[in-house]
Amino acid sequence: MTTTATRTALAELLAPVPVSEFLESHWERAALHTGAPDPDRFTSLVSVEDLDHLLTVVHAAGLGNPDAVRVSRGGDPVPPREWLRERPDGHHELDVRRVLSLHRHGATVVLNGIQRSVAPIDRLCGELSAFFGVQVLANAYLTPAGGQGFPPHPDNHDVLLLQLAGAKRWRLHGSPVPLTTTEPDRPHRPTEPPEQELVLRAGEVLYLPRGLVHAGVAIPGKASVHLTIGIHPYTWAQLLGDVVAELREDDVRFRRSVSPRLGAIEDGAEAALTELTAALADPERVRRIRLARAARALEPGRTGQQGRLAELLRPTPVADTTPVRPTEPGPTLRPVPGSVVLATVERELTFPDYVEPALAALLDGTAPCAAALAELLDPPGRLTLVRRLVREGVLEVCGRPTPSAASGLPGQPVSKPL
Structure with missing residues (x-):
């Protein structure tokens, strides 16, 4: 059941664009830049002071996941050896002084998975997860004025970018592999000018479908802070794979070999394929698997228990x-x-x-x-x-x-x- 609260959460992010228009014209199709600039619009989700506490207190004390921090400068990742220190027991921990020094000199600091630590963001991710039926996670990007954290790249999940402070100029370069579900194995170097260029200001939202190559640079003169809400897809290919995996256990026909000699399949293969394909189209099985997958998306990382x-x-x-x-x-x-x-x-x-x-x-x-x-x-x-x-x-x-x-x-x- 999709709750009114869930619909409202997405509607508030996309306003004034209706959710129905977003789903029909933009979801998995095209970028959407929406929202009137309002520097205080997202302060109820997370403040700069909240992010400061997360980095300089929680992570500095070793209480956070060390993989939850990344540092990047000029479009390239900064090696962890430059901002981690080794403890006597051989483990590494965050050196906040080094991180802040790198940030001061142009590096972007990324706080991954902050829905685990910030209750309002956890609630928002949970509501969006209930709407889409998939896992929804959040990262915060702290970029100094004029800085660029990452080179042009596509993501393997859809994203909503919420600008919390400052402004960022985004260049969108199209989709070499539309709706990709894999991480690129090498940097993407666009040879053509961007198809679209825009400035995202505090209080505004930018939706990017997965596969769309994008890059952001903070506007000179003021640091940028934005939140990326990642909506991780569950594709038809995955659903059919789950159905086949269950049928393999339940139905002996799916465990039979294709042929004693694979290169000599006779005419009976077409009839067998038709029979097995028909077994895939079991509405009740598909519905049960789909709902179970949607329920599992709500389980990991749910931390909104404060109070x-x-x-x-x-x-x-x-x-x-x-x-x-x-x-x-x-x-x-x-x-x-x-x-x-x-x-x-x-x-x-x-x-x-x-x-x-x-x-x-x-x-x-x-x-x-x-x-x-x-x-x-x-x-x-x-x-x-x-x-x-x-x-x-x-x-x-x-x-x-x-x-x-x-x-x-x-x-x-x-x-x-x-």
């Missing part, structure tokens, strides 16, 4: 108008006779079937509090439902109760035990 221990130790009383929201993106509802099953990545919860509309409203964001369920459940029932979902960790409190007329909405609420 939840405090909530467990000192739970906020949930009233009729207490604002709530889903704690994880992508929960699903599955009807069974007389009941409805709410499935998250971690577990399944069973409820009476009559509360399915209320559950759907809470999970897709159309009901931001218990009072908003007035047309679906009576006051005790809706409050019991919301409190159970909070207790189970499906919903979280995201504010204080506010006076609302919602509790007086007209309707015919249902009163039954949960």
Whole structure:
């Protein structure tokens, strides 16, 4: 189930371009530069001070993954020996003084996978992951004024570039291998002028489909900080490969040899191929594999738990108008006779079937509090439902109760035990 919160997250990034237009005209097709310049637009995601703390405190103390930092200068990577130091035990750790010195003299510092350390970015990546059904990761790029971190190159995943501070000039050179899924084995050296050139300013967003060759240079006079949201694809080839892998275990026909002598396949090969191809087109099998893959995309690296221990130790009383929201993106509802099953990545919860509309409203964001369920459940029932979902960790409190007329909405609420 794609939640309203998920759709809203993408819609806010792409505004004023509608999500439907993006998917129809730009996704996997063409670059999109959107958003009115607003230097403070992304401060709720991460600030320069947050990035400073991550580099100079977390990584300096050896608490971060050492592979989560890269340094590049003039389009070429800086060898790790220039910014790592060896400890007495033979391991290496980040030398922040060297990193800052390199940055001062023109090097770009890259903080990889910062969704692991910054809760708002983790939430954003999780919401986008629920929408696209694939893994979504985030890197931060800190480039000094006039600097260039990397040479022209294509990525093997789609990206959303969010400019946090400063500005960067981007040159787009087309796609030698459209929608590539492999990393280039050698640097790409464009021989033609860029097909498109633009300046990305603070508060703006640039979408680049995978395979599009691009390079960015910070505008002289001010450092650039941008966030790259990487959307890692799950292609038709991968889906069919997963289907074949499962059929190989379940169906003996897929384990038979093509022929005793491969170079002498007779006419029966065409009939066998037709028969096996038909087995691939099993809608239920494809659906199950696709949904399982989408669920796995939400599992690794999910760290958006900040504040939840405090909530467990000192739970906020949930009233009729207490604002709530889903704690994880992508929960699903599955009807069974007389009941409805709410499935998250971690577990399944069973409820009476009559509360399915209320559950759907809470999970897709159309009901931001218990009072908003007035047309679906009576006051005790809706409050019991919301409190159970909070207790189970499906919903979280995201504010204080506010006076609302919602509790007086007209309707015919249902009163039954949960």
